Amino acid sequence: MVFDILTIFPDFFLSPLQEGIVRRARTARKISVDVHDIRGYALDRHRMTDDRPFGGGEGMVMKPEPLARCLQAIAVDHDRSSIILLSPRGRQLNQETAQRLSQYSRLILVCGRYEGVDERFRDRYVDEELSIGDYVLTGGELAALVVIDAVTRLLPGVLGCSASVDHDSFSRGLLKHGQFTRPRIFEGVPVPDVLLSGDHRAIATYRLIESVRITMDRRPDLLATARFTADEQRILKKEGLLEQVEAIVQESRSKLSHPG
Numbered sequence: 001m002v003f004d005i006l007t008i009f010p011d012f013f014l015s016p017l018q019e020g021i022v023r024r025a026r027t028a029r030k031i032s033v034d035v036h037d038i039r040g041y042a043l044d045r046h047r048m049t050d051d052r053p054f055g056g057g058e059g060m061v062m063k064p065e066p067l068a069r070c071l072q073a074i075a076v077d078h079d080r081s082s083i084i085l086l087s088p089r090g091r092q093l094n095q096e097t098a099q100r101l102s103q104y105s106r107l108i109l110v111c112g113r114y115e116g117v118d119e120r121f122r123d124r125y126v127d128e129e130l131s132i133g134d135y136v137l138t139g140g141e142l143a144a145l146v147v148i149d150a151v152t153r154l155l156p157g158v159l160g161c162s163a164s165v166d167h168d169s170f171s172r173g174l175l176k177h178g179q180f181t182r183p184r185i186f187e188g189v190p191v192p193d194v195l196l197s198g199d200h201r202a203i204a205t206y207r208l209i210e211s212v213r214i215t216m217d218r219r220p221d222l223l224a225t226a227r228f229t230a231d232e233q234r235i236l237k238k239e240g241l242l243e244q245v246e247a248i249v250q251e252s253r254s255k256l257s258h259p260g
């Protein structure tokens with residue numbers, strides 16, 4: 001997977017890509033990251049990449065030509081790549097989107113700044129616009145790093161164990177259960193007995209129940225996409241959780257069809 005980043009702050013990416021799993025993935029040539037300085041593609045001698053908005057208003061807008069020229073300098077194979085604009089106006093990134101993006105061989109990440117990017121560049125060049133959440137950052141650089149991180153860990157061979165991706169929060173509409181490690185007793189609080197029992201079935205049951213409880217409490221909206229096997233349904237029913245999950249899903253469906 002090749003990531004191309006278009007930015008006016010290329011140094012922003014120096015350190016974050018040098019750490020942890022992303023660094024390992026680069027060293028192992030599972031990914032490569034090319035950072036392109038948009039300013040190098042500006043047309044005028046002041047290397048302007050932004051200008052005032054037509055129609056007036058606050059702030060500055062990123063000019064379309066330097067962005068287009070920068071993109072044109074990257075040979076893009078449109079079948080196997082996606083040109084992504086990071087902006088608060090985009091569709092919100094989630095695990096399903098990260099999975100989909102991990103299927104491309106190249107992602108071109110355009111970091112917007114200021115009050116936005118000229119709409120004509122967006123319309124003519126951008127395949128999709130992504131946001132990382134309902135808040136406004138000073139630019140798309142941090143969002144581009146989030147995309148790189150979320151996608152890289154899904155690529156084959158990047159994490160030691162592919163099962164850890166299957167057990168991620170969100171991968172099946174549930175948040176992950178809590179985890180414990182040594183010491184067995186921390187500040188007087190012991191690790192739950194079942195996790196020390198060596199009984200894998202009992203541990204899986206405990207973790208399922210924990211996942212469902214935590215999801216009900218923190219992100220009930222996720223439950224609508226959760227699917228349970230017959231065995232899991234039996235476990236949840238015994239705990240009195242299946243009815244609660246179904247009620248939450250019903251309620252969110254009726255809210256969707258009768259808003260307000």
Ligand code: ADE
Binds near residue numbers: 132137
């Ligand atoms: N640029 C500014 N805010 C952003 C956000 N929430 N997501 C992606 N890019 C952004």
